[in-house]
Amino acid sequence: MSQPKTLFDKIWATHLVNVQDDGTCLIYIDRHLVHEVTSPQAFEGLRVAGRGLRRPDATLAVADHNVPTSDRSKGIDDDESRIQVETLAKNCADFGVPFFAMEDIRQGIVHIIGPEQGFTLPGMTIVCGDSHTSTHGAFGALAFGIGTSEVEHVLATQTLIQNPAKNMRISVDGERPLGTTAKDLILAIIAKIGTAGGTGHVIEYVGEAIRALTMEGRMTVCNMSIEAGARAGLIAPDEATFAYLAGRPLVPKAGQWEQAVTYWRSLPSDEGARYDKEVILPASEVEPQVSWGTSPEDVIPVSGRVPDPSDAPNDDKRKAMERSLDYMDLSAGTPIAEVSVDKVFIGSCTNGRIEDLREVAAVAKGRHVADKVYAMIVPGSGLVKHQAEEEGLDRIFTEAGFDWREPGCSMCLAMNADRLEPGERCASTSNRNFEGRQGRGGRTHLMSPAMAAAAAVAGHISDVRELV
Amino acid sequence: MEKFTKLRAVAAPLPMVNVDTDKIIPKQFLKTIKRTGLSKGLFYDLRFDEAGRPKAGFVLDQPAYREARILIAGANFGCGSSREHAPWALLDFGIRCVIAPSFADIFYNNCFKNGILPIALPPAQVDLLMDDAERGSNAVVSVDLESQTITGPDGGELRFEIDPFRKNCLLNGLDDIALTLEKQAAIDGFEDSQRASQPWLYA
Numbered sequence A: 001m002s003q004p005k006t007l008f009d010k011i012w013a014t015h016l017v018n019v020q021d022d023g024t025c026l027i028y029i030d031r032h033l034v035h036e037v038t039s040p041q042a043f044e045g046l047r048v049a050g051r052g053l054r055r056p057d058a059t060l061a062v063a064d065h066n067v068p069t070s071d072r073s074k075g076i077d078d079d080e081s082r083i084q085v086e087t088l089a090k091n092c093a094d095f096g097v098p099f100f101a102m103e104d105i106r107q108g109i110v111h112i113i114g115p116e117q118g119f120t121l122p123g124m125t126i127v128c129g130d131s132h133t134s135t136h137g138a139f140g141a142l143a144f145g146i147g148t149s150e151v152e153h154v155l156a157t158q159t160l161i162q163n164p165a166k167n168m169r170i171s172v173d174g175e176r177p178l179g180t181t182a183k184d185l186i187l188a189i190i191a192k193i194g195t196a197g198g199t200g201h202v203i204e205y206v207g208e209a210i211r212a213l214t215m216e217g218r219m220t221v222c223n224m225s226i227e228a229g230a231r232a233g234l235i236a237p238d239e240a241t242f243a244y245l246a247g248r249p250l251v252p253k254a255g256q257w258e259q260a261v262t263y264w265r266s267l268p269s270d271e272g273a274r275y276d277k278e279v280i281l282p283a284s285e286v287e288p289q290v291s292w293g294t295s296p297e298d299v300i301p302v303s304g305r306v307p308d309p310s311d312a313p314n315d316d317k318r319k320a321m322e323r324s325l326d327y328m329d330l331s332a333g334t335p336i337a338e339v340s341v342d343k344v345f346i347g348s349c350t351n352g353r354i355e356d357l358r359e360v361a362a363v364a365k366g367r368h369v370a371d372k373v374y375a376m377i378v379p380g381s382g383l384v385k386h387q388a389e390e391e392g393l394d395r396i397f398t399e400a401g402f403d404w405r406e407p408g409c410s411m412c413l414a415m416n417a418d419r420l421e422p423g424e425r426c427a428s429t430s431n432r433n434f435e436g437r438q439g440r441g442g443r444t445h446l447m448s449p450a451m452a453a454a455a456a457v458a459g460h461i462s463d464v465r466e467l468v
Numbered sequence B: 001m002e003k004f005t006k007l008r009a010v011a012a013p014l015p016m017v018n019v020d021t022d023k024i025i026p027k028q029f030l031k032t033i034k035r036t037g038l039s040k041g042l043f044y045d046l047r048f049d050e051a052g053r054p055k056a057g058f059v060l061d062q063p064a065y066r067e068a069r070i071l072i073a074g075a076n077f078g079c080g081s082s083r084e085h086a087p088w089a090l091l092d093f094g095i096r097c098v099i100a101p102s103f104a105d106i107f108y109n110n111c112f113k114n115g116i117l118p119i120a121l122p123p124a125q126v127d128l129l130m131d132d133a134e135r136g137s138n139a140v141v142s143v144d145l146e147s148q149t150i151t152g153p154d155g156g157e158l159r160f161e162i163d164p165f166r167k168n169c170l171l172n173g174l175d176d177i178a179l180t181l182e183k184q185a186a187i188d189g190f191e192d193s194q195r196a197s198q199p200w201l202y203a
Ligand code: SF4
Pocket: A064, A065, A109, A110, A111, A130, A132, A348, A349, A350, A408, A409, A412, A413, A430, A431
């Protein structure tokens, strides 16, 4: 019998086009997602070299980072943003790439629309010039972010030059406690292994608590694999995966569907497959989590207190903590649940899907956003927005005083008009709390959608378990 | 891409861990559709205040380091966003080599596509170079890619590791895409067999 293989090993092996004597691999890329920020220089490169696009049919483009989330009928105000979006539209037209324009109901954040359209399928290799491409790993696809030079390489050749990653397995055993969401699991994992904990590895998430997650929850977990330093995250496909995909526009057509499912069932890691690194996290120990600092590993349970730099394990870490606390205007020992917020941002490719909005609605229903707090909800795509409205969630949000907006990346990175002012503090469902990420001088606390909703109604970070 | 063979230059110290790409170049500079001119945004929030006035003291703005071509930094350099604008901004400023205990994967990869050499060394060795770099413009460091060595200002020599393929591409300034297009037949063959076994992947 052959060596037991991991899910990653299997996908890797089936995509090798060429292996050089020095071990460098050329791998085939099945699907390529493109957005406006990291692609203009790549298309320009093709033009300059007189090269064409190898597989427009395996490519899908959308503008998400720069689009306004307010009334779009007047177009984009900011000149640079508008030029970037127009450049993408023109490049797609010139090179024959399918493109969802801003007015299209299918427009949305690139990592939300891939799965939504069935563009993302198990066993594939998927890339995008965007680090959160790891999201698509929730379907058992090897999906990772690349730089613009590599975007150009994929456009021209449909391949990438890569070295194999190492295998890492994170087992989240047991049952998730009430009030603990997929976001809390991944924040707890990053707190445990650190932002470089997964460097050079592809993380496969296994265990009862992972299996029990919906596809939306699995996407949230895989999404933040990059914050754990990993190249990609993976969850083996199962019945939940197939049920999510069935009937979506770009999935295999009748006749090929059965064949595809049979293939997908062969993908999960073999019994006895070897991992280079293993981590175990009992789900029962995971409370709702909140970040206190400026790195996604700076995370504590909502019942916790802001840590003290003098307890840091080394000098580098102590300096980084002091800098974080200074930037965040927090002092050691403060209970995190006492910290008041000015803004609340619910959305992003981490938590902008329908299930996230339902969680928010469950907390918001019959309550009201606190005075002095501005809370915005930005659906991940036009279709998510439409579904939320079909379910009446928008009415719950607006009655509770939330601002219900158009889809896009929005205040996850504040490239459009949505941003924090210097000194403002935000409860955010996004994935990065770096200095200035949501606006220069802005202070970000990462948390789950339910926790962000709780912060919106309380006016300060608070334990959602006391509300539900 | 410009070749990288030998570099003899001032090294600037940036003793911070987890320097993310948002910090290397903030989002407002990503709206460009060009690869050049990005040095104006390099480490923007560390160099300029809210009104856009230069802040005193950032290492690359000190006279001793204006000509720095090498950056010595803390662990996990380049984490966060995949933006290639980060190496483009470093390159536009003149940085051709970054030395740190560890790098985030995508940033590391992006460097090679732009003729920048990222070198990972054990923390103790980085600490030594960091001390050297603190000495300012006297701290000239030499990096030789062919022999995979770094020579400090006092003549001490360190060896570094690098993947042979990437080394060759840097030494010769090779264009990845042209190299891959030479393998066209292998790519065609791959597609034929994949189309037969997984027809749903082809429209
Ligand atoms: S929502 Fe945020 S993290 Fe996701 S793609 Fe957009 S900017 Fe990147």
